[in-house]
Amino acid sequence: MPPDPTRSAPAPFDAVLFDMDGTLVDTEGLWWEATADVAAGLGRELGPSDLPHVLGRTVHDTACHLAPDDVARVSDRLTDSFADRIRKGVRVVPGARELLRALTASAVPTALVSASPRSIVELVLPSLGHRFEVVVAAEDTARGKPYPDPYLEAARLLETDPRRCVALEDSPTGVAAATTAGCDVLVVSVEVGLPALADVIRRKGRS
CATH class of the missing domain: 3.40.50.1000 (HAD superfamily/HAD-like)
Incomplete structure (x- = not known):
């Protein structure tokens, strides 16, 4: 051997x-889905230009990108949305x-x-x-x-x-x-x- x-x-x-x-x-796809859901609630639709502000970034950074005047609340929504998806199982x-x-x-x-x-x-x-x-x-x-x-x-x-x-x-x-x-x-x-x-x-x- x-x-x-x-x-x-x-x-x-x-x-x-x-x-x-x-x-x-x-889980990158789950994070993108979670962010897209929160963005939709803010009246935004994510596109390719949002990728550098979402993938690999912290919740705080992404919240700053989506809603710079409401970072704390949007951060909580992003975390909750992501956690809901994680709890269903990850590959x-x-x-x-x-x-x-x-x-x-x-x-x-x-x-x-x-x-x-x-x-x-x-x-x-x-x-x-x-x-x-x-x-x-x-x-x-x-x-x-x-x-x-x-x-x-x-x-x-x-x-x-x-x-x-x-x-x-x-x-x-x-x-x-x-x-x-x-x-x-x-x-x-x-x-x-x-x-x-x-x-x-x-x-x-x-x-």
Whole structure:
């Protein structure tokens, strides 16, 4: 039997940092639907120009985009609308559970770095069946993605250098945040799924 590359040599990174929506779980569509419903209640119809203000952004940022004069109320409506959809069940992205299990087996620390509020994160976590050493949610930093703050905070809590971390992201907003923080970034998609740990190690080794 060939040696397992995840065990035969130490990983060339200190930790793996995961985005949540659209990376580990297929919830970006649910977030868009929730936002579209709230926008409709405000007399707005979402279109392509709204994408950068919705996907990968915090509830607060999206509320500011939709209703800058009524941010608190619209934020609550967005969170409630998204939570209602999450409670009906989420699809875990193919390969996500396998990669998380492999990281645990290899003693590689993991962090969840999400633009979603903690209440949403807590609804999603049971579906992943994984204990992250660190969870950074929208409330945990003054600025959300695309600013680097969430990834810098995750690295700080893990007591490591962000340049020694790999971040998995699906959106331009998240990629910008992780890149600016200094992480090596792997761009993933719900259609293709997440890579195996051996592939993450190989891709990191080439960077």
